[in-house]
Amino acid sequence: MLTAGQVIQERYQLRQQLRAQPTRQTWLATDHRATPKPTSVIIKFLAFGRGMAWDEMKLFEREVQVLQQLDHPQIPQYIDSFHIQTPEPWLGLIEEYILGNNLQTLIDQGQRFSESDIYDLATQILEIFIYLHEQNPPILHRDIKPSNLILAPSQTVFLVDFGAVQNQLPQAGCSFTVVGTYGYTPIEQFGGQAVPASDLYSLGATLLHLLTGLAPAELAQSDMRLQFRDGHRPAFGHRLTLTNHLASWLEKMTAPALADRFKSARAAVLALTPLSARKIVPVPAEGPSTHRLQIDTDPEHLQVQIHPIWSSPLPRLKDLAGMTFLTLLGPLAIVVLALLPIGFNYTRHALFSGDIGGVSIGVLLLCLGSVPWFTGLNWLKQNLTSTVIESFGHRLVIKYQLLGWTYWQQSQPHTDIADIYAVPLAREEETVMVNFKSRALALAHNLNNQDSQRLTQALQQWIDRYG
Template structure:
């Protein structure tokens, strides 16, 4: 392919951006737009020497992008093949996407840019919002290759996620494991073993933030017990460092349960003392927090009355945090069961001790405040978060097969909360006559 070459009588190649394993990426002009718009054209030559998996990934990228609608994701425009056997002896496949004016974070790093804590937090917030959109699709879409070169800082100051060449649409997965893709240093251990899950993208985001803050590629950082050692190379709030460390935990069960939880923790008030920062689900020394908040108070009258006003609210917030954990766990179990059914045409049931391993999302079957379990049949599976304390609520999730034929499998899910705090297992949700609803004594939290 050469500059000024015209593809499909429409896309005129202007500038080559990259070449990798025969692939070419070009900036081109769409001659059918007025004024002419720039687009990105990715080209894959098909030859007897190429791995068949390369073409599958290329086609998967096109198919997934075609159905994504998000302002911060490069938009699909066209996909076609070019028979160029007379000139080059090859057939080319072309994917056309919108062009995003700006620079990749990798280009900024290479130019000497060092990102501040505030800049890293803003980037993390924007990327997490994109991931929430991807992970909450049905089935979830996993990017699997988040790194500085795939994040564009647009001229509008917004961050865009590009290059879905490693994307995994779990509805299209084949076999027991996923294709092993990703970039060394950014890909988490489970991805290198072919076991990608939604929180794998969180690890890659954490590794990317470490690169932005330190200027050192994660593959070049020292490691201790598979953890990236970066604290001595940055000067950031200990709470933010803890948050990044939780993103990059080697074990999936020690990371945040979901992108929503990671974003919520990032947006929570941070503190200057590492001792005060608490990851989700851990208890907080409220009396210590009150003492610290009052230490700067000059109105003596408030010192006496403020604890009386604040304590009930704080303890109520504590219960809400515990209940949030259960909702997130049950939601994660729902999504895992839904994806598993789409992939394997059956739900995971506790028919043996390896049931949790088959679920593959690193959720424990018991925490300080809840017991988690699931049971199911050919038509549905029920996921429970049963309270171990009498002052917090229990939760139950349901995933129902509502349509199945040779072309599609459709599942619907629901999460229900008990009406009152209780350690009694809640009634299972019901799917009847085309209607999905919560069981007796519970109310609907979400349904999709």
């Protein structure tokens, strides 16, 4: 029996029991040997006896092993582990004590979280996920919920309780331990197939709990999707009004199907960044137009013109080098390009004459000749395509134009837009993407950072306002 005041390992004095289960206990204790003065620590005990399941032992040992290798400022530091025999056999794990309140306690106290709070919390937690999920192999927490997130007085979020952690890839045919908390756990995790996107689902469900005041299991569902937009406001939760951007982002985080969720924490935080960045460093849509990017708005209409890469007064050095190389190889290039029509004619004559060997040679010439044609056309499309984006009547129209001719066009309602975000290409260049519910589409390649930020924020502002 563990009791307050008891000294463990002739060093740690138990002060307060924080959690008690049949075979597990968590205590706040004081480390009297710490220097320069005694400090508070957390000790997790696992009863080593008849009532203990071997799965519990496996998870406990895994938690010890994982915490020993982690070094992140928002994860409690491992201090020590031990086992004692008297008066009862216990295994122990000692870790850093984090001063603050867990988010479940704050919810129970009636604290309400604004959209701005959600952006800050989500960004911090996703940064922790990036650290964990990009270990080799990935480390999955598998029990993300408000009670396992501590908010310190500095507003820093700490991720605690790695008792359900997974640090190895699932293997077919192997037994597994079902872990997680109902409502926060995605369906694939109950089947033993947890992946990084499983932690993302749990985070999305946790953020919805903070926003609505209701646990995910208490929210209405349709086709296993949590319903939280204005039309499905919970009857006993907080009144919920979200921007279209955040609502769409949360829907993607909590999508029941893995294929519909963000694939990684890095992708999720990248998709969340544009709006959160806008609140910190606002960039007005009415700002000065640059050579490639022009943004025009009136109360009912938004028009964006993105000129081709090669419309720039100073073409990029790497493109000039490429063009110079192609020019020097002009005669050879003409011969290679001619392989396609030659191969076509050769194949046609061989088919008519029944020459099987000739058909093989013709097909080979076609393959060799098609490569430079496709490469050249793709280069022209990439460097000479301009994009026109228009928004009116709650729809977004995107047009790709080549020398003034529209060769592709798509029109989608604002409600189909899940994300608008920038993907870094090089140190000072980015591609701006728009994620519809069915596909992702590139709006512009190789924009400088300033133009990329102006474009993403101008589009997001407009959609939030008129979506």
